Amino acid sequence: MEKLINALKDKESRMIEIRRYLHQHPELSFHEKETPKYIEAFYKDKDCKVETNIGPNGLKVTIDSGKPGKTIAIRADFDALPIQEDTGLDFASQNEGVMHACGHDAHTAYMLILAETLIELKSEFNGKVVVIHQPAEEVPPGGAQAMIKDGVLDGVDHVLGVHVMSHMPAGNIYYREGNVQTGRDFFKLKIKGQGGHGSSPHTANDSIVAGAYFVNAVQTIVSRRLNPFETGVVTIGSFDGKGQFNVIKDSIEIEGDVRALTDETKHTIKTEVNRLADGLEAMFGVTCELDYHDDYPALYNDPEFTRFVIDTLENANTDAIQSIERCEPQPPSEDFAYYAKTLPSTFIYAGAAPEDGTIYPHHHPKFIISEKALRVSAEAVGLTVLNYLK
Known part of the structure; x- marks a missing residue:
C-alpha cells in the first residue's frame, strides 16, 4: 500500500496531464x-490483457497476478455531454x-495511472483486477448493460466505482450504504x-387545457400517492403547445x-x-x-462491501485523503446501478470543489473541479483493491 501511495504521488502530474x-x-x-483508441494505446506494451469493443466502444483490461485469488472490478466512464463549454480554461474543449461537464475525463485519467501502477505491483497481490473503461454513461440505455451482456463481469466478485463531485470539499471521500x-x-x-x-371553444376540444x-395533477403522485418517507420526483421538462394565439391546438406533447x-x-x-x-381521456374526451421508458435503476451499495471499503480507507496512512464521511443519498442517477444489481458493489464519491470556492453543478457550462480529486480517487480505489486481494 505504501508503494502504491508513493507511486501515485509521483505520477500525479501525469494524471493531470491526461x-x-x-x-x-x-x-x-x-x-x-478516439477516446477508446487513446485508452487502448495507453496499455500498449503493458503486462495486461486488453479487450476492446466490449458493449458500445468499451474496454476491459485484466491485470492477472498469476496467483489464485479473488477478482475485483473497478470502473471509470469516459463519455461527455452536448454542452458548449464556458469555463475559460486553457485546456477547454476543442470540440x-x-x-x-461531469468529470468523466478525471475518472479516466486517474484510472489509467492507477491501472499502470497496479500492473507494476501485481507480483505483490493475489487474484485479478478487471478495469472497466465504460462509454455512454450519460445517455440511456447507458453503456453498462451492454458491457455486462458482453461478459465484463464474468468471474468478478465485487465492483467498485468513484465519482468526483464538484459540490463536495476536495480531499474528502464520501460514502453511504444501501440506496445511494x-x-x-x-x-x-x-x-x-x-x-x-379561439372564439368558438365549444366547437373544439382544447388539448392545452387537458395538458395543463x-x-x-402529476405532482399529486408525489404528494398523495407516495409514503412521506419515500423519495420521488416528477419533473415536466417540456410542454410543446406552441401555436397561434387565437387557434385552439388539436394536439400537444409533454415530456x-x-x-x-x-x-x-x-x-x-x-x-x-x-x-x-x-x-385525461375520460375527463376531457x-x-x-x-410512451414511458424504464431507465436506470436505483443505485444500491452493498452494506458489507461498503464497510470493507471504508474500513480500508480509515486505516490507510495517506495524506491525500483528508476525511472520510457518510453522506446523504444523491439525487442524480447513475448507470453503475446495473453493476450493483448484478454483483455486491459500492459507489463512493471524491470531493472536487474548486479551491477558490466557485462551485458550478455537474452538467453546467462552467463546471470545474479541483484536480486534487484525481489522486484522492486513485488512492481510494487502489488501496481498496490491494487490501481486497492481499
Missing part, C-alpha cells in the same frame, strides 16, 4: 471513437458543443384533442423526468402516470399516447 488532454477532446455518448442514488425514468405524452377557432391539468430512490417507488410513479393519462 485529464487535461481528455478534457480538450470530449466525445458524446455512443459516439466515442464545438461538446464538454466534459435515485433511479430514473422518462416519458412522453401526446394529447390529441380537436382544433378550432395533467401538469398539475417528463422521474426520479426515485427505490425501484418500488419508481414502479408506483409509473403506475400513477399511466392512470392519470387514462383519466381527448386521446392520449403515453
Whole structure:
C-alpha cells in the first residue's frame, strides 16, 4: 500500500496531464471513437490483457497476478455531454458543443495511472483486477448493460466505482450504504384533442387545457400517492403547445423526468402516470399516447462491501485523503446501478470543489473541479483493491 501511495504521488502530474488532454477532446455518448483508441494505446506494451469493443466502444483490461485469488472490478466512464463549454480554461474543449461537464475525463485519467501502477505491483497481490473503461454513461440505455451482456463481469466478485463531485470539499471521500442514488425514468405524452377557432371553444376540444391539468395533477403522485418517507420526483421538462394565439391546438406533447430512490417507488410513479393519462381521456374526451421508458435503476451499495471499503480507507496512512464521511443519498442517477444489481458493489464519491470556492453543478457550462480529486480517487480505489486481494 505504501508503494502504491508513493507511486501515485509521483505520477500525479501525469494524471493531470491526461485529464487535461481528455478534457480538450470530449466525445458524446455512443459516439466515442478516439477516446477508446487513446485508452487502448495507453496499455500498449503493458503486462495486461486488453479487450476492446466490449458493449458500445468499451474496454476491459485484466491485470492477472498469476496467483489464485479473488477478482475485483473497478470502473471509470469516459463519455461527455452536448454542452458548449464556458469555463475559460486553457485546456477547454476543442470540440464545438461538446464538454466534459461531469468529470468523466478525471475518472479516466486517474484510472489509467492507477491501472499502470497496479500492473507494476501485481507480483505483490493475489487474484485479478478487471478495469472497466465504460462509454455512454450519460445517455440511456447507458453503456453498462451492454458491457455486462458482453461478459465484463464474468468471474468478478465485487465492483467498485468513484465519482468526483464538484459540490463536495476536495480531499474528502464520501460514502453511504444501501440506496445511494435515485433511479430514473422518462416519458412522453401526446394529447390529441380537436382544433378550432379561439372564439368558438365549444366547437373544439382544447388539448392545452387537458395538458395543463395533467401538469398539475402529476405532482399529486408525489404528494398523495407516495409514503412521506419515500423519495420521488416528477419533473415536466417540456410542454410543446406552441401555436397561434387565437387557434385552439388539436394536439400537444409533454415530456417528463422521474426520479426515485427505490425501484418500488419508481414502479408506483409509473403506475400513477399511466392512470392519470387514462383519466385525461375520460375527463376531457381527448386521446392520449403515453410512451414511458424504464431507465436506470436505483443505485444500491452493498452494506458489507461498503464497510470493507471504508474500513480500508480509515486505516490507510495517506495524506491525500483528508476525511472520510457518510453522506446523504444523491439525487442524480447513475448507470453503475446495473453493476450493483448484478454483483455486491459500492459507489463512493471524491470531493472536487474548486479551491477558490466557485462551485458550478455537474452538467453546467462552467463546471470545474479541483484536480486534487484525481489522486484522492486513485488512492481510494487502489488501496481498496490491494487490501481486497492481499
